[in-house]
Amino acid sequence: MAWNVFRFCTALRGLGSIMILLVLSIVGVTYYAVVVYNYGPALFAGGASTLLALVVLLLFHFLLVMLLWSYFSVVFTDPGSVPPNWNLDFDEERGETAPLSGLDFNSQVNSQQSIAHNDTGHPRARYCRKCNQMKPPRCHHCSVCGRCVLKMDHHCVWVVNCVGALNYKYFLLFLFYTFLETTLVTLSLLPHFIAFFSDIDIPGSPAALATTFLTFVLNLAFSLSVLGFMIMHAYEKKTTPRWMYDIGRKRNFIQVFGNDKRYWFIPAYSEEDLRRMPVLQGLDYPVRTDLDGQEL
Numbered sequence: 001m002a003w004n005v006f007r008f009c010t011a012l013r014g015l016g017s018i019m020i021l022l023v024l025s026i027v028g029v030t031y032y033a034v035v036v037y038n039y040g041p042a043l044f045a046g047g048a049s050t051l052l053a054l055v056v057l058l059l060f061h062f063l064l065v066m067l068l069w070s071y072f073s074v075v076f077t078d079p080g081s082v083p084p085n086w087n088l089d090f091d092e093e094r095g096e097t098a099p100l101s102g103l104d105f106n107s108q109v110n111s112q113q114s115i116a117h118n119d120t121g122h123p124r125a126r127y128c129r130k131c132n133q134m135k136p137p138r139c140h141h142c143s144v145c146g147r148c149v150l151k152m153d154h155h156c157v158w159v160v161n162c163v164g165a166l167n168y169k170y171f172l173l174f175l176f177y178t179f180l181e182t183t184l185v186t187l188s189l190l191p192h193f194i195a196f197f198s199d200i201d202i203p204g205s206p207a208a209l210a211t212t213f214l215t216f217v218l219n220l221a222f223s224l225s226v227l228g229f230m231i232m233h234a235y236e237k238k239t240t241p242r243w244m245y246d247i248g249r250k251r252n253f254i255q256v257f258g259n260d261k262r263y264w265f266i267p268a269y270s271e272e273d274l275r276r277m278p279v280l281q282g283l284d285y286p287v288r289t290d291l292d293g294q295e296l
Contacts, residue, residue: 079164080150150282165282
């Protein structure tokens with residue numbers, strides 16, 4: 001009997017509270033090791049130690065606030081679902097198209113301006129057989145959530161949510177601030193980690209020392225993992241053939257982060273961007289007019 005992958009997808013839904021608690025636990029352990037045990041007391045040591053501790057603590061708390069703000073924005077923001085009675089836009093993403101025929105096809109053609117064609121020149125429409133509904137451009141079905149998600153990227157167990165049109169920016173900011181925070185923690189605890197393997201007597205209880213050691217290892221692992229993910233993602237984009245939604249690096253960036261530079265590094269959009277940029281709603285995307293031309 002074949003293994004049903006959808007049973008695994010269903011099991012992932014039960015990880016919700018556990019994964020959030022795991023993230024908060026890692027944050028709590030890190031906070032204890034950096035603030036409570038190591039750099040908090042160093043504030044009262046005097047001299048260069050006090051200045052160093054102040055800088056580390058200020059950066060640590062700023063990045064922590066931005067990390068948690070971005071994280072919970074991804075967790076609690078709906079990635080976007082197909083509106084009821086949505087009128088289909090045709091698309092050419094292969095492998096996710098289903099032919100329309102007869103009255104169904106003719107009625108859709110009469111209501112649409114642009115039609116994509118398959119290799120044989122016949123119009124085809126994107127259709128989800130699980131949700132039994134039409135799908136907007138770049139919309140995909142998530143087997144974990146059990147619904148179609150606008151501009152779905154993937155389902156992330158760490159945020160217990162799909163990453164899609166409405167929270168993709170927040171997810172990227174979460175990765176960005178996670179990398180900065182874990183790198184800061186790794187560098188700030190590096191001298192303490194090295195001291196474990198020296199003959200120097202280290203003050204503190206065994207539990208506190210073990211927490212510092214564990215925090216260094218965890219943050220180093222997360223820092224390298226996120227860095228590797230970003231490098232792999234950038235390399236993948238660089239080697240992937242250009243496609244109809246790739247409209248140039250600058251315009252691709254603006255589609256995700258918005259026009260207002262004041263909002264680029266916070267998990268929010270300006271009212272003007274939300275009003276003037278339909279792409280932020282996840283239903284309509286500009287396309288390349290000449291796939292063989294130079295980068296726009």
